[in-house]
Amino acid sequence: MPADLHCHTRLSDGSLGIEDLILLAKRSGIETIAITDHDCQAGTVRGKIIGKRHGITVIPGVELSAADKERNQEIDILSYLAENPNRLEGLCRKNSLARRKASQLMVVKAAHQYPINSELVVKCAAGSTNIYRQHIMHALMECGYTTEIYGDIYNALFNPEVEGNISILPRFPDPEEVITQIHEAGGVAILSHPGQYKDYEKIIDDLCEKGLDGLEVWAPENSQTQVEQLLSIAKEKKLLTTGGSDFRGMYNRVPITLGSYTTPDDDLAALNSYQAKLRRARRKAEAEAAKQKAAEKN
Numbered sequence: 001m002p003a004d005l006h007c008h009t010r011l012s013d014g015s016l017g018i019e020d021l022i023l024l025a026k027r028s029g030i031e032t033i034a035i036t037d038h039d040c041q042a043g044t045v046r047g048k049i050i051g052k053r054h055g056i057t058v059i060p061g062v063e064l065s066a067a068d069k070e071r072n073q074e075i076d077i078l079s080y081l082a083e084n085p086n087r088l089e090g091l092c093r094k095n096s097l098a099r100r101k102a103s104q105l106m107v108v109k110a111a112h113q114y115p116i117n118s119e120l121v122v123k124c125a126a127g128s129t130n131i132y133r134q135h136i137m138h139a140l141m142e143c144g145y146t147t148e149i150y151g152d153i154y155n156a157l158f159n160p161e162v163e164g165n166i167s168i169l170p171r172f173p174d175p176e177e178v179i180t181q182i183h184e185a186g187g188v189a190i191l192s193h194p195g196q197y198k199d200y201e202k203i204i205d206d207l208c209e210k211g212l213d214g215l216e217v218w219a220p221e222n223s224q225t226q227v228e229q230l231l232s233i234a235k236e237k238k239l240l241t242t243g244g245s246d247f248r249g250m251y252n253r254v255p256i257t258l259g260s261y262t263t264p265d266d267d268l269a270a271l272n273s274y275q276a277k278l279r280r281a282r283r284k285a286e287a288e289a290a291k292q293k294a295a296e297k298n
Contacts, residue, residue: 003032003263005059005271006078006192006216006244008251012037012063013132015249018046021258026054030259032268034061034244036078039095040129041085060085063192064182065095067172071199072160074169076192077178078216078242080271083186091173091181096130098170103131109166110136110157116143133158134251150253175203176210183211188274190214190242194230195222201233208237213274218243218261220254240274241267 008014009021016024018035025033033051035043035058044060051058059080066075082088107118116139124138125131136157137149146153158167182189191207193216194200204215216222217230218241234241243263245256263271 001032001265001268002030002259003034003059003265003268004030004244004247004259004261005032005034005061005080005242005263005268006036006063006219006261007033007247007258008037008063009035009043010127011040011043011129013128013134013248013251015251017127018043019050021247022047022050022054022056022058024258025056028257028259030056030262032057032059033258034059034078034080036061036063036244038063038076038130038132039065039092039099041088041092042129044085062088062092064088064091064178065099065170065172066175066178067169068175068197068203071197072169073198074172075175075197075203077175077182077212078190078192079182079185079187080190080242081186081188081275082182083275085185085187087185088181088187091178095170095172098172099130102168102170105168106133106166107131107136110140113157113166114140114143114145116140132251134248149251175207179207179210179212186275188213188240188271190216190240192216193219193221193246195219195226200226201229204233204237208239212239214240214242214271216244217241218263220246220252220256220261240271242271243267 010017035047037043041062047058061080063076063078068075107121121135121139125135134149137154140146156162160167179189189212215230215234243261245261247258
């Protein structure tokens with residue numbers, strides 16, 4: 001049962017609307033997807049309703065942003081199956097505001113180099129809850145400065161190692177806070193596309209101490225060597241493993257089709273049963289603690 005557990009819509013940095021994404025999944029033979037827009041859960045609510053209409057299972061999800069301040073990079077953590085998703089809304093709003101402030105500054109900086117204005121960028125971002133780098137590039141395409149989202153201009157503007165870049169890391173919370181809030185909402189915390197990050201093995205070690213539940217193993221950003229390493233790490237640390245295409249439609253960095261990276265059936269079943277397993281373990285621990293306490297009294 002193909003399951004693509006990492007998909008974006010127009011609500012964040014994807015190019016397709018929710019219904020278009022679900023219809024694409026149906027035509028592509030993908031039976032299960034997770035709509036994981038950045039810091040936005042609205043797609044899941046509508047997605048479940050539309051998905052049911054078309055016979056597609058939509059797993060509740062959201063990709064939450066965090067900041068690895070030590071390495072000056074953004075880290076994304078996927079939240080799945082939150083039992084109380086409303087508890088994540090505060091974090092989503094906080095992250096959305098941080099991204100908006102950074103995006104506004106990047107638009108101003110881009111306008112110093114190219115004759116674009118914020119109104120055009122906002123027009124290119126229509127339907128999204130925020131402005132993303134792809135929308136700035138879309139505006140430059142509209143003005144004829146490039147024919148592609150990614151290329152020399154994107155690298156010059158957004159590669160932090162290039163002199164004169166306009167890239168700004170939003171003031172996101174640290175990953176520990178994000179994982180804690182996911183768990184408080186009754187969700188499962190999965191590190192998104194680990195192969196994308198500097199020192200990802202060290203990051204995984206640190207986040208496991210903070211309660212990380214799993215790794216996104218099968219993803220476009222992970223090389224085959226990294227996939228093998230991640231599977232080994234997950235086995236050693238008893239972590240869940242998931243997969244997804246990080247689908248963004250025309251905003252993908254390279255051509256990627258929906259369902260090109262998926263979660264195997266056994267891993268999907270493990271994810272779906274994970275919370276129940278934790279509840280059973282918690283009840284067992286509580287019962288044993290009560291039994292021990294009673295024994296001590298006697």
